[in-house]
Amino acid sequence: MIRILLLMAIICCCVFTHAYAQNQAPEQFDYSAFEKIPVLDNGRVKPIGAFAKARLKDFYGKDYKATQWLAQTLFNPSEAIHAEVFTIKDDDLKSRLALDPSKDHFSIEDLQPGLKKTQSDIIVLLKETETNLTPQQQTLLKIHEDVISYNELLRSFSLILPLKDGETFINLLPKEQRITSDLKTIIAQKGQDVTTYTPAEQETAIMGFQLQQIRTGGIGNDDFKAIPVNLDEKLSWASPWQTINDGLGSPQANTLLSQWEDVANAHRKNDAQNWTAATHTLLENTLQNTSNEISKTRLNVELLYLNIKPYHVAMSLYALGIILLIITLSRPSIFITYGTLVSLFTACLFHVSGIAARIYILDRPPVGTLYESVLFVSLICAVIGLITYAKSRKPILALTSQIAALGLLSIAPTMLQNNDSLELLVAVLNTNFWLGTHVICITAGYGICIIGACLAHGYMLLRIKDPVHPLLDGAFQSIHKIGLVALLFTAVGTVLGGIWADQSWGRFWGWDPKENGALLIVLWLIWIQHGRLSGNIRPLGYVAGMAALNIVVALAWFGVNLLGVGLHSYGFTSGIAAGLAIFCIAETIIITALWIIIRIKQKQQGRTS
Amino acid sequence: MMKRIKSISTRLAEADMVFWLMPLLIVLLIVGTVTQRWIGLYAAHHTYFSSFIIWLGPIPLPGGYTILGLLTLNLTAKFLFKSEWSAKKSGIILAHLGALILLIGGLVTSIMAEERYMVLPEGAQSPFIYHYTKRNLMVFQSNGEDDSQPTEIMRLPYSNIDNWNTDSLPFQFNLKFSCDNCNIIKREESSDYDENKTYAGMAQFMALENKPLEKEPEANLTGFEFTIFGADEGDGEHLAFDGMPKPIEIKSLGKTYTFIFGKDQSTLPFSIKLKDFVKDNYQGTAMARGYHSDVVIMDGDTHWETRIEMNKPLRYKGHTFFQSSFDQSEAGEVSIFSVVKNQGWLFPYIGTIVLALGLILHIIITFSRRRTQ
C-alpha cells in the first residue's frame, strides 16, 4: 500500500513540475527562448532569466516578472525610466530625497533630483567602513549604487537602439569621420551658433552631438556580458559596448549584435511573432558561438530551479508532516501515518532535487558554501527521520528530525552573500575530491549530531509529560546509537580535514578555529560517552549532554566564522552573531530547565536515575 | 614494587580519567580559539596549545602539552593493561589504538617538523629557504676586493642577542639597543641623537624605536643598533633590521666583514627557478579561481619542469613545496611557497585509518548485537 502511495507522490511531483513549466501566466511575449540566452555574471555563465531575477532582487527586493522587467530595461529605456523598481521604506530618507511619502517604490526618474542633492553626502559616506554607517546611511549608499548599476543596464544596448531618425549608433559609426570633418568645416566657416546653419548643416551638428552623447554613455559599460568572444584559447564574454570599445568585436559579434537589434525592434514594436522568431535565432546562434561549451540543458535546469523554488515547497511539506506527526502522538491512525509518509517523502524529493540541480549546474559536490552546507545538513536530518519512521513507525525521532530540517531550511537564506544563491568557491576549495570526502563527512556528522540532539530534547519533553511512556526506553537506545554514529562521522571527518590540510598546507593540525570547532564536537561526544561508561554521568545527564550538542554544533559550524581568523575563514557572515547568541542562550536555558524539572519529578517519586 | 607500578598503571587506564581531562581540554580549546581573534594564531598557539603550564596570574593551569600528555598516558595504559582482545571489544580497542597513534604522531610531528618559506620572483632562482620567525645576524669575511666567495664566520641568533660573543672580530662590536618590532624614524628625531657622534651607513638617516608586537610574528620588523670601534673603515653608530637593502661592510686589517641580518636561512640540496606564476580569475571578476607556479628544479645536472598549485604540492628529496601565497605588483609577480620537511608525516594517516576502522567495526558490532538480543 505504501509503495503505491509513494509512486503516486512521485507522479504528482512530475506532473506539477511539468505543468508549472508550461503554464506560466499568459504574457504578451513568449519569453521561453529569451530567458535562456546565456550571459556572464559574477564569474559564472547563467541564463538571462537568472540574471534578471538576481538584479531585480537587488533593486526591488522581489524577483517577480523579472524577465519582463529586464527586456523593457534593455530594449525600451525611455519607458524603463518610469518603472518603479527601487524600494525605500524609510520616511526620513524619502523626505531627504524629496520623494512622495505615500509610496514605497520609485522609478529612476523619481530618484534623479534627490540623488543629485545628496551627491556630496555620498562622497563622505564612501570613506567610512560599512559597519560604522547607520541603516539609513547604508540605504542611501545602496540607492546610489543601484541607480548607477541600473543606468548601466539602460545603456547596454544604446549602440543598436534607433536614434530619432531610425539609424543606430553602430551604423553611423563608419560615417563619424566624415561627420566630424564636415562639422569642423562648418564651425570654421560659421562659428558655433547653430541658428546660422542650413537645415542640412544642423542635421550634421545634431548627429555629431548624438554620437558623442551615446559614445560617452557607453564608456566602461561592461555589465551585461552577453556576447561570446573566441579570440583566445578560452571562451570569454563581452558586453555589447566592449565589442566596440575594447577591441572584442568580430564577424560573429557583428552578427549577434544585429540579431539583438532584431529582438529589440520586435519588442519596441510589440510584435510578438517576430519577437519569438528573433529570440529563438539569437539563442541558437549565441549557443553555437560558445562552441557548445554551454549546454542548453544546464540553462534549462537553472531556470527550472529558480522558478520552482524547491526548498520553499519542501518547507511547506515538512511543516505539514510535522503537524501530522504531532497529531499521531495523541491520536494514532493509519491514514495519518500514510499521509505523513507521503508528505515527508514528497518534501524530501523536492529537497533532493534542489540539491541535485545545484550539483548539475555548478558541477561540484553540494557543500562548498555555508548556505549549501545548511541545505545539506537539513536534508540529512529529513532523510534519516523519514527512513526511521518508515521502518519503525515511531514518531518522536521523525518529529524532532523534521523540526530540525525545517528550522535549518528556514535559516539557510540568511547565509547568502548576495542574491544569487549559486555562489563561486574560493581557490583553496577548488578540489572536488576533498569537498566530496571531508566536507560531506563533516556535514553529515553535523546532521547526525543534530538529530541526536533533537531526539534528546524530545526524550526530555516526553519524560516530563509521562515518566513511564513506553517509547522512552527505545528513544534512549536510539540516542545512544546515534551518538556513536555521530562520533564516527565527526571524528573521521575531522581527521580527514587534517589530512587535507597536510596535503594542501603541509601541516596536519594547526589549532585553527574551524579545526578546533570540529574537534570540540568530537571531544564533547567522547566526554559524555566516557562519563557514562565510568558512571560519573547519569543517564539523564547523558541525554542532557546529547541535547547540548545543538549548541556545540552551532558554535563549531557558524561561530568560528565570526572570529574571522585563520586559514579557514572563508565562511564569511555578517549579522549572524546575534541569532547565534540568542539560539545558544535559549538552548542552554531550555535544556537546563528540562533537566531540573525532570530531576525534581524524580525526587518527588523517589527514583534516582 | 611491580605491584605498585601495576596498580598505578591500572588506575591511569580508567575511563574516568577521560571524564576529568576532557572538560579541561574543551575549555582550553574554546579559550585558545576565541583569543586568536585578538592575539593572533601564533601567540595563541604558544600560550595555550604548545605549553605545559598557563599562568592565570599566580595560578598555574595545565597547558596543551600537559593535558594531551596525560591523555596519551591514559590511552597507553588502557591499551597495555585493559585491552583484552575479544570479538565484542575489537572495535573499541582498535579505535582507541587509532587515537593513540594520532596523539603520538602529533608529538613526533611537533618535534620533528620543519616549516620554512621561500619567496621567489618570476624568473629568479634560489636554493634558500627561510624560517618564519627566527632571525640571525650572519657575519661574512672576505680576503680583499678580489675574493668573490666570502665565508660565513659567525651566525648569531637574535633570540640570544644579549649574549652575543663577538670577541673573535678584530674590532669592537657593542650592542646598544634592540627592538623585537621596530618603527623606523628619522635620525634627527631619535631620543639620543648627538650631532657629534659618527653615524655610518643607513644609521645616518634612520633610527629605530620600539613598537608593540604584531599579531603575526612574520610581520614584525626586528632590528637593533650597535657601534663599531677600532676598524679601519666603518667605525661609528650602525643599525640593522629585517630586510635591509644594503648589507653593512666593515674593513679591518685588509679583510672585509659583511653583516647581514635577516630570517634564518637554510640551503636546499637543489635549487628552484620560477618560470611563470599564473593567477586564474573567475571570468570578469577579481576573485581567484586558482593559482599555480610553473617551476624548474635544478639538481646538479638534472633539470626538470613541474607545476605547483593549491592542493597539489611538489614532493622532492624529503621536502614538500606548497603554493602558499603570492604577490602581484608593478615590479612583477612573486610566488610564495611554504616548504615543509616532516619525518613523522605518515603517523596521522595510519592513525586515521585505524581509528576509522575501529569505529566502523564497533558500530557494526553494537548494531548487530542489539538485533540478535
Next chain:
Amino acid sequence: MKINIAVLLIVGILTYALTLYLSDNNIKPNITNVPDKNSTEETITNTQKIPSFDFTDIHGNTKTIGDFEGKIIILNFWASWCAPCIKEFPDLLYTAANNPDDIVLIALSSDLDEGAIDKFITKMKGTTGFENLNFNAKNIFIAHDQDQAVTAGKFGTFKLPETLIIDRNQNLRKKLIGANWEIDDLQSSIDALK
C-alpha cells in the same frame, strides 16, 4: 598486555619503515605535466573562417581574400590619423619582407579617402630610418576600406589598430588588439602556422 606491547612496537616499526620507503621513492621526481605553451597555439578551440571580401589596392589591383588561400595572411586595420598604427607599420613591413613566400600582408585603411594613404606613404618614405621600407613588395597590399565596410561592417573592428593572423585555410587564429606587440612574438605566431 604483552600482545599489545607487541602491537605498539609493530605499528611503530612499520610506520617508520614505510616512511623510509616512501621517501626513497620521492627521490624520483614526480612530474606533473606542464602544458607546452607552443602547442596551445595550434589548438584554438573555436576557429572561425573569415568572411569573404574584395579590395582594391593603391596600385589599382582588385583582389578577393579567397585568392590568398594557402598563404598565411596578416590582415591589418589602420588609418593615417591613428598614431599607434603608424608606430607599428614598419614592423609589419619588415615581417612581410622577412617571410616573402609564406605570408601576405593586407593593410586596410579606414581613412576618409585614398589621398590620405598616399600622403602617409610619402611621409613614411621620407622619414629617416625608413627609406628602405619596401612598400611595393609582391606580398604587400595596401588598400582603402571605403566607409569601413570591411573593417567595421565585416570584421567588427571599431578601434584601431587591430592585426589579425589568418592561417592557410582562411581561419582566424589570433587577434592582436592595439600596437603593443613585439615583432618577435609576431614572427613566432607565424612560424607556428607554417
